[in-house]
Amino acid sequence: MTNTTLDIEALRDAAGAATDFLRTLANPDRLMLLCQLSGGERCVSDLENETGIPQPTLSQQLAVLRREDLVVTRREGKQIYYRIADPKVLAMLDQLQQLFCPED
Amino acid sequence: MTNTTLDIEALRDAAGAATDFLRTLANPDRLMLLCQLSGGERCVSDLENETGIPQPTLSQQLAVLRREDLVVTRREGKQIYYRIADPKVLAMLDQLQQLFCPED
DNA sequence: CAAACAATATATATTTATATATATTGTTTT
């Protein structure tokens, strides 16, 4: 006899972890920020210029990315530099680029 | 001179489309449903039994998946069968399985 | 040490998503 309850619970656990991750990416501002950071480290003013995201939103959304450990920071003088800290982000950005940015 | 405005707008457009998609997947119930459907067509009572999702939630979340054109249905007598309609879903499920369900 | 600057934090209104209870529609069977 096969107990499917465990399978469902395992599926639900994995689904929970995956959806936490997906929800963090599922915002245009945050996704754009991660796209920029996939090209390497950026300080906040770089990100502001490159994306046009207004400062308070930028700060709020960077805080979300930090809280979820998708990025880490380092201070250099006045500037704070951000970079991607979770390799899953890069894998997912690749996948999204294949699906939503054909040939570029 | 390089105009980065167009690039940013293009990036924002792509980010918008991608995040619409991600947000639809970013719910544990919907993700579980899509996982089940990735194994082939299912009717609603199958999905209810396999996932343990209560009926009204099931109906509500299946409606979201229909509205976003991620699934389509076909009626056979009393049963309504669901299947995945968007190949991007399968690509994303594969990716998520690699990232969140190592070796199984 | 005060001014200027880079960044973060807080506050609030609004929108959106979710959970959950209840009601309705449509199909088949007798």
Add this chain to the structure above:
DNA sequence: AAAACAATATATATAAATATATATTGTTTG
């Protein structure tokens, strides 16, 4: 056509995310 069943729809309370305005912290430079 009425009963039984499969599924969908509605309603509402609650929670979460977002936009946006304003305030604060920390660092450097003159």
